[in-house]
Amino acid sequence: MSCPAEQTSFHPAEQAACLKMIAPRSKAAFLLFTIRITSDQLSDISRMMRRRLLSLWLAIIFLFLACGAFADETQTAIPPYLQGPVNIQLRNGKSFTNVTIEEATPGQAADTFVKLRVFDPAAGKRTLLGASAIKQITNLSGDTLLVYNTKVRALTPANFDRLHAGRTPQETGTDKKLADSSKNRPTRAELLESARRQRYEEERRKFHERTGVWLWPLLTPEQHQQALAETKEYLKSVSEKFPSLGLRLNETQYYLFLTDLPPAAAQNYISCLDRMHEELCKAFAITDKQSVWLGGKAPVVAFSRGDSFAEFEREFFKHEVNPQQVQGLAHLASNGVVIISFHAGQDPLYLAGVIVHETTHGFIHRYKSPIIIPNWLNEGIADWVAMTVVRGDSGVRRKIKAGIERARQTGSLGPNFFTADNIAAEQYGLASAMVDFLLRLKPKAFRDLIDSIKSGQKWDVALKKTYGLTPEELTHQFGLSIGVPNLQP
Numbered sequence: 092m093s094c095p096a097e098q099t100s101f102h103p104a105e106q107a108a109c110l111k112m113i114a115p116r117s118k119a120a121f122l123l124f125t126i127r128i129t130s131d132q133l134s135d136i137s138r139m140m141r142r143r144l145l146s147l148w149l150a151i152i153f154l155f156l157a158c159g160a161f162a163d164e165t166q167t168a169i170p171p172y173l174q175g176p177v178n179i180q181l182r183n184g185k186s187f188t189n190v191t192i193e194e195a196t197p198g199q200a201a202d203t204f205v206k207l208r209v210f211d212p213a214a215g216k217r218t219l220l221g222a223s224a225i226k227q228i229t230n231l232s233g234d235t236l237l238v239y240n241t242k243v244r245a246l247t248p249a250n251f252d253r254l255h256a257g258r259t260p261q262e263t264g265t266d267k268k269l270a271d272s273s274k275n276r277p278t279r280a281e282l283l284e285s286a287r288r289q290r291y292e293e294e295r296r297k298f299h300e301r302t303g304v305w306l307w308p309l310l311t312p313e314q315h316q317q318a319l320a321e322t323k324e325y326l327k328s329v330s331e332k333f334p335s336l337g338l339r340l341n342e343t344q345y346y347l348f349l350t351d352l353p354p355a356a357a358q359n360y361i362s363c364l365d366r367m368h369e370e371l372c373k374a375f376a377i378t379d380k381q382s383v384w385l386g387g388k389a390p391v392v393a394f395s396r397g398d399s400f401a402e403f404e405r406e407f408f409k410h411e412v413n414p415q416q417v418q419g420l421a422h423l424a425s426n427g428v429v430i431i432s433f434h435a436g437q438d439p440l441y442l443a444g445v446i447v448h449e450t451t452h453g454f455i456h457r458y459k460s461p462i463i464i465p466n467w468l469n470e471g472i473a474d475w476v477a478m479t480v481v482r483g484d485s486g487v488r489r490k491i492k493a494g495i496e497r498a499r500q501t502g503s504l505g506p507n508f509f510t511a512d513n514i515a516a517e518q519y520g521l522a523s524a525m526v527d528f529l530l531r532l533k534p535k536a537f538r539d540l541i542d543s544i545k546s547g548q549k550w551d552v553a554l555k556k557t558y559g560l561t562p563e564e565l566t567h568q569f570g571l572s573i574g575v576p577n578l579q580p
């Protein structure tokens with residue numbers, strides 16, 4: 092009657108070693124989202140991904156269309172890559188070590204900063220620094236984050252000039268003559284793209300001023316290329332760490348799939364990945380499908396054996412997992428990096444559901460902003476999408492049935508359903524059932540709910556605003572819908 096295997100764990104942790112390889116500009120906190128093994132039998136992987144243009148599916152397609160923006164609290168006041176301790180070298184020879192940047196005033200051009208407010212925890216002091224006083228800023232590993240750029244008279248990433256070589260003078264703030272006289276004058280398409288990016292950056296800045304939240308930046312093609320190269324370097328280092336496994340890299344349109352699964356078995360998953368991506372893009376109303384992941388492609392590391400998977404987690408994330416309980420993980424970094432890892436488990440066919448579930452966590456992470464949505468909602472959406480996308484996956488429906496049965500017996504959603512960092516195994520079914528309920532109740536409000544949370548609003552405030560319900564009232568109405576009239580949170 093219970094689903095003993097359906098448990099999750101959640102481990103926020105600093106993953107400096109990995110990030111140094113894949114994101115040298117920042118140290119970012121990784122969140123792990125896991126799915127544990129169940130014994131579902133799925134008949135045919137290549138038939139499992141399907142289009143379900145049912146009313147609910149259409150509902151979620153529309154959920155994410157709008158960009159409602161309201162917030163009353165700040166969670167991310169500076170770009171993710173400037174979070175964490177830094178060293179600042181001043182032009183007068185002095186320096187600040189191990190300080191944090193509390194505020195960064197953007198300059199006229201994208202990716203530039205004219206003023207910083209710095210906090211020195213050792214001295215307990217805050218200092219305002221104009222860009223021109225600073226020579227460079229590095230992270231504690233010595234990687235350069237920002238340098239003073241005399242052309243734009245602001246702090247910029249070290250590769251700023253190269254990355255902005257094709258942009259308009261207005262964008263970079265550089266001398267108009269530079270663009271006019273350039274032999275590589277940008278094409279009309281490039282100029283339009285630059286203008287689009289500039290408009291987005293302006294909106295992004297205004298959004299931050301209004302809400303305190305930085306939306307994910309729109310990367311230039313050069314930045315995507317660089318991110319892709321870094322991801323490939325990272326995967327190369329994974330291969331080198333496991334020479335005996337003979338890991339092979341399969342590059343698809345949206346994924347870098349590194350695996351030691353037998354080629355025929357691997358091909359089943361590989362052929363599904365891009366289709367799944369297209370489906371998820373539809374669900375999240377994402378039109379720029381190539382820009383979902385940094386570099387356009389997410390790394391997926393798939394091991395045949397559970398012990399290899401556990402060793403990978405240990406080596407690259409300093410993270411102990413029991414592969415008999417954990418089959419897949421979504422590593423989500425605050426700088427936008429997403430890494431999916433899993434092992435084939437006892438039943439390789441079950442993997443399709445695992446992959447969709449974990450990738451959905453990745454999508455939610457890359458949607459709008461790095462703000463983390465409540466765990467019940469995150470897991471509920473991931474299971475709901477897995478149920479919708481993966482044909483024949485009865486696992487989620489079974490969890491829902493068991494969850495409702497338990498709610499009937501206990502009259503409750505279980506401990507800390509709304510507030511837990513990681514809901515319990517037996518609460519997954521209720522989480523996806525509640526997502527389903529919210530979708531049916533008011534599809535458009537669901538979209539607004541996610542957008543509001545991603546804009547920095549507390550989820551219960553967002554719920555009240557979008558659905559007009561408190562968590563208790565939601566519980567009560569949800570309870571009525573599943574035949575448990577006195578359901579308590």
Ligand SMILES: [Zn+2]
Nearest residue numbers: 124125470473
């Ligand atoms: Zn999950």
